[in-house]
Amino acid sequence: MPRFSVIVPAYKVQAYLEECLTSVLEQSYTDVEVIAVDDCSPDACGALIDEAAARDPRVRPLHLPHNVGLGPARNAGLELATGDYLLFLDGDDTLTPDALRDLADRLKATSEPDVLVFDYARTYWTGRTVRNQLADLLTEEGPAPFRLDDRPGLLSLLMVVWNKAYRREFVERAGFVFPPGYYEDTAWTFPVLLTADTLATLDRVCVHYRQRRQGSILVSTSRRHFDVFDQYDRVFAHLDARPELDRWRPVLFRRMVDHLATVYGRRGRLPRDSRAEFLRLARAHYRRHRVPGAPLGARHLLIGLGSHRIYRALSLASGLVRRARRLAAGAGRRLTAAALRTHYRIQLRLPxxxxxxxxxxxxxxxxxxxxxxxxxxxxxxxxxxxxxxxxxxxxxxxxxxxxxxxxxxxxxxxxxxxxxxxxxxxxxxxxxxxxxxxxxxxxxxxxxxxxxxxxxxxxxxxxxxxxxxxxxxxxxxxxxxxxxxxxxxxxxxxxxxxxxxxxxxxxxxxxDVFARATSADVARLRQTMGIPEGSVAILYAPTFRDYRRDHRPALDPERLLHRLGPRFVLLTRSHPSFGEPLARTTGDRVIDVSDHPSVEAVCLASDALVTDFSSLMFDYANLDRPVVVYADDWEAYEATRGTYFDVRDFPPGAVARDEEELADIFATGHWCGSRSQQRRRAFRERFCPHDDGRAAERIVRRVVFGENAWLPSVVPPAGRHPVPPAMAGGPTAPLTTVPVPGSRAPVAERL
The missing domain is CATH 3.40.50.11820 (CDP-glycerol glycerophosphotransferase, N-terminal domain)
Incomplete structure (x- = not known):
C-alpha cells in the first residue's frame, strides 16, 4: 500500500502530460502510485501514459473506452487507488519539487487528518508565476488538526480538488464521488470540507496551476457552463441530508451567488443568445436556496432580481466610483512625486x-x-x-x-x-x-x-x-x-x-570581522542558531542560476545527512533572489539560516562551507576553514552565465561533481585533509591578500583624509590567525563578551 495515490486524468493534454507525470515520478519522496486515466483522448495521451508505465512500474495506466469527462474519469481512478492518501493532478499541471515529501511530513506532524489543504501558484505561458493571493489562510500556526469551525476562512479558497490531500478511508467511508459536467470540483470540495472531522494546512506551494493561453474550459464558449446550477444543487442537497451542517448554508449561499455572477460576468463563457436564460435560472436558484438576511450587494441584485440592466447600472456606478478613487489616488501620488522632485532640485542648489x-x-x-x-x-x-x-x-x-x-x-x-x-x-x-x-x-x-x-x-x-x-x-x-x-x-x-x-x-x-572574531563569539553565535554542541556544522550556500526559473536545490539535505551520520548538521542559506528556504523540513540537523541578517555570522558559526559558484567562497577562505565546491552543473553555468576561471582547476578545497561524490568527500575526511588544506592556502594567498581585519580602516582613511593619509600595513595571510571552527577548537570558550579592537561592541553583538 503506497502512501500516496496520485490520480491524473488526461484528455487533450499531450503537450503537457509528460511534464506532469515526470513531476510526480521524480519526487524525492517515492512511496507513490500514479493512476493515469486516459479519458479516450483523441491525441497521444494514451501512448504517453503507456510509455510512462513501461519506464516506471509505479504508473498504473487506465484507458477508458469512451470519453466521460473530468469527474467520471477521476472516479475511475478512485476505484483503483490503494494509497493512504489521495491526490488529484490535472494532466496539464505539475507538482513542485519535494512536494510529496513535505506533504508526508505535514501529515505525520498533524496526526493523519482527513484532509490536508496546501497552496498552489499559477504559472503563465509567459513564464510568470504568481502564488495564490489567499496564501495567508494556509498558515501552520495554531493547533492542528482542527475542524472547519476553527478555520472557516478555508471556504474562501479556490474550490478545486487538486490543492488537497484526502485520506482514502475517509473518502470511501463518506462515499464521495465526482459528478459529471463542468465545475465538478464544486460539488466535491464543499461537501468534503464540511464533512471532514480533522483538517490541516501546509503553507507551501505544491502545485503549479498552468494558465494555458488557449484551450482551457474556463475560457471556452459553451452552454456547458450551465452545469454550475446542477453542481450547487448537489451541494445544497448534501446540506439537506445533514441537518448538523445547516449552519454553513449562509456561507455557501454567498459563494454560490458570487460564482454564478462570475460565470455570467466573464465575457466569452456563455453564448450570447443564452445569457438571458442563464440569468433566469440564476434567479430561480437564488430564490430556491436563499437564506434570510442575505446581503444585497450588486451581485446579489444581479442574481436575485435577474435584471441585467440593474446590474449594469450598479456596475457602472461602482466602476465610476472606483475610477474616481483611482484617479484621486493617482493624482495624489503624482502630486507627491512632483513635490519630492521639486524638493530634490532645491536641495541640489544648497551647499x-x-x-x-x-x-x-x-x-x-x-x-x-x-x-x-x-x-x-x-x-x-x-x-x-x-x-x-x-x-x-x-x-x-x-x-x-x-x-x-x-x-x-x-x-x-x-x-x-x-x-x-x-x-x-x-x-x-x-x-x-x-x-x-x-x-x-x-x-x-x-x-x-x-x-x-x-x-x-x-x-x-x-x-x-x-x-x-x-x-x-x-x-x-x-x-x-x-x-x-x-x-x-x-x-x-x-x-x-x-x-x-x-x-x-x-x-x-x-x-574584517573574520580576523577579529574570537572563540567566544563563535560559541555565542552557534548557541543562538541552535547548533547542537559537539556537532560539525556545514554551511550550504549556493548562488542563483540565470538559466533556471525555479530554485530547486542541487542536493537533498536529508539524504546527505543520512549518509554523513548524526555528528553533522546542515545550515542552509538560500540566495536572496530565491524567496524561499532550500530545505522544506528543518529541525536539529537541518537549520535554515536564510533569514539571518548577517552572512558573516553564519560563516563564523559553521565549520565548513559547501557552495557552487558563489562569491562567498572568497570571503569564507579568510577563515581558513574547509571549503567544498559542489559543481554539479558547471557546463550549463559556464555556457549561460560564464566565469572568469574554472574553479575546478583552482579550487579552495575539494571538488564534488554530484551528490554521491559530495557525500564521499565528507565521509572519507577528504574535506579537511592535507590536499584540501594546500588548495585553500594557495586560494587565500591569491584572493585574500588584504583581508587582515583593517580593510575598512584603510578605505576610510584614504577616502576622508586623501592620498597622503597614513594607512595601516597589511598582515600577509601566513601571519594571520583567524578564529578556529568550533569542531577544531575543542570545548567552546565561555560565553563572555570580548571587545573587538576599534569597535564599541563584541563581534557577536554587532553581527
Whole structure:
C-alpha cells in the first residue's frame, strides 16, 4: 500500500502530460502510485501514459473506452487507488519539487487528518508565476488538526480538488464521488470540507496551476457552463441530508451567488443568445436556496432580481466610483512625486554637508555587507561625520541605534542624497539621483567576481536580457572609488566598467570581522542558531542560476545527512533572489539560516562551507576553514552565465561533481585533509591578500583624509590567525563578551 495515490486524468493534454507525470515520478519522496486515466483522448495521451508505465512500474495506466469527462474519469481512478492518501493532478499541471515529501511530513506532524489543504501558484505561458493571493489562510500556526469551525476562512479558497490531500478511508467511508459536467470540483470540495472531522494546512506551494493561453474550459464558449446550477444543487442537497451542517448554508449561499455572477460576468463563457436564460435560472436558484438576511450587494441584485440592466447600472456606478478613487489616488501620488522632485532640485542648489555620509545596499535592504561595515568604520574612526542608512521600513530594526534611518523616496532621503558629501552603495542609486560636484561616491560591489559581470554579460544568453550596457556605464561614470579585495577583482572591475574611478585594492570591509572574531563569539553565535554542541556544522550556500526559473536545490539535505551520520548538521542559506528556504523540513540537523541578517555570522558559526559558484567562497577562505565546491552543473553555468576561471582547476578545497561524490568527500575526511588544506592556502594567498581585519580602516582613511593619509600595513595571510571552527577548537570558550579592537561592541553583538 503506497502512501500516496496520485490520480491524473488526461484528455487533450499531450503537450503537457509528460511534464506532469515526470513531476510526480521524480519526487524525492517515492512511496507513490500514479493512476493515469486516459479519458479516450483523441491525441497521444494514451501512448504517453503507456510509455510512462513501461519506464516506471509505479504508473498504473487506465484507458477508458469512451470519453466521460473530468469527474467520471477521476472516479475511475478512485476505484483503483490503494494509497493512504489521495491526490488529484490535472494532466496539464505539475507538482513542485519535494512536494510529496513535505506533504508526508505535514501529515505525520498533524496526526493523519482527513484532509490536508496546501497552496498552489499559477504559472503563465509567459513564464510568470504568481502564488495564490489567499496564501495567508494556509498558515501552520495554531493547533492542528482542527475542524472547519476553527478555520472557516478555508471556504474562501479556490474550490478545486487538486490543492488537497484526502485520506482514502475517509473518502470511501463518506462515499464521495465526482459528478459529471463542468465545475465538478464544486460539488466535491464543499461537501468534503464540511464533512471532514480533522483538517490541516501546509503553507507551501505544491502545485503549479498552468494558465494555458488557449484551450482551457474556463475560457471556452459553451452552454456547458450551465452545469454550475446542477453542481450547487448537489451541494445544497448534501446540506439537506445533514441537518448538523445547516449552519454553513449562509456561507455557501454567498459563494454560490458570487460564482454564478462570475460565470455570467466573464465575457466569452456563455453564448450570447443564452445569457438571458442563464440569468433566469440564476434567479430561480437564488430564490430556491436563499437564506434570510442575505446581503444585497450588486451581485446579489444581479442574481436575485435577474435584471441585467440593474446590474449594469450598479456596475457602472461602482466602476465610476472606483475610477474616481483611482484617479484621486493617482493624482495624489503624482502630486507627491512632483513635490519630492521639486524638493530634490532645491536641495541640489544648497551647499554640500561635509560632515554627512549616507549608506545603503540592495535597493534599501537590511544593514550589512560592505556598506554596513564601512558605516560602522565611519562612526568609529571619523565620529564627526554623521551617518545615515537607507532601508525599507521592514529593515529599520537592523540599523544600529546610532545611525539615522532613511526611508526610500522620502523627503529626508532626497535631502541626504542631495547634500551628503559621501555616498556609499553596493549597487546603483537609480536614474533619478544626480551626482554633484564635490560628492564622493564609493561603490563597494558585492564580493570577488567569479561569474561574469558588467560588459562581459552582453554575449551571455542567460543574463544579456537584463544587461543594459548604457545604464551600467552611466552608473560607473558616477563612481569615485571602487573597492577591491585582490588583483583579480581590480582587473575585472576596471575592464568591465571602463570609467574614471579609482580602485581601492585594500580588502573588503565585510571580511574584517573574520580576523577579529574570537572563540567566544563563535560559541555565542552557534548557541543562538541552535547548533547542537559537539556537532560539525556545514554551511550550504549556493548562488542563483540565470538559466533556471525555479530554485530547486542541487542536493537533498536529508539524504546527505543520512549518509554523513548524526555528528553533522546542515545550515542552509538560500540566495536572496530565491524567496524561499532550500530545505522544506528543518529541525536539529537541518537549520535554515536564510533569514539571518548577517552572512558573516553564519560563516563564523559553521565549520565548513559547501557552495557552487558563489562569491562567498572568497570571503569564507579568510577563515581558513574547509571549503567544498559542489559543481554539479558547471557546463550549463559556464555556457549561460560564464566565469572568469574554472574553479575546478583552482579550487579552495575539494571538488564534488554530484551528490554521491559530495557525500564521499565528507565521509572519507577528504574535506579537511592535507590536499584540501594546500588548495585553500594557495586560494587565500591569491584572493585574500588584504583581508587582515583593517580593510575598512584603510578605505576610510584614504577616502576622508586623501592620498597622503597614513594607512595601516597589511598582515600577509601566513601571519594571520583567524578564529578556529568550533569542531577544531575543542570545548567552546565561555560565553563572555570580548571587545573587538576599534569597535564599541563584541563581534557577536554587532553581527
Amino acid at each position: 554640500l554637508r561635509a560632515d554627512r555620509a549616507v549608506f545603503t545596499r540592495d535597493e534599501g535592504g537590511r544593514y550589512g555587507c560592505n556598506p554596513g561595515a564601512l558605516e560602522s568604520a565611519f562612526r568609529n574612526l571619523v565620529p564627526h561625520i554623521r551617518t545615515a542608512w537607507i532601508a525599507r521600513p521592514e529593515h529599520h530594526h537592523t540599523v544600529p541605534l546610532a545611525t539615522r534611518r532613511l526611508r526610500p523616496d522620502s523627503a529626508a532621503y532626497w535631502t541626504a542624497l542631495a547634500r551628503s558629501k559621501y555616498l556609499v552603495h553596493n549597487d546603483d542609486f537609480g536614474p533619478g539621483v544626480v551626482k554633484r560636484t564635490g560628492q564622493i561616491l564609493i561603490q563597494t560591489r558585492q564580493g570577488t567576481p567569479l561569474k561574469r559581470m558588467g560588459l562581459d554579460l552582453r554575449d551571455r544568453p542567460a543574463a544579456a536580457r537584463t544587461a543594459d550596457a548604457g545604464r551600467m556605464l552611466r552608473s560607473a561614470d558616477s563612481w569615485d572609488f571602487v573597492l577591491s579585495g585582490n588583483r583579480h577583482s581590480t582587473l575585472v572591475w576596471e575592464r568591465v566598467f571602463p570609467s574614471g574611478f579609482t580602485t581601492l585594492e585594500y580588502g573588503l570591509p565585510r571580511n
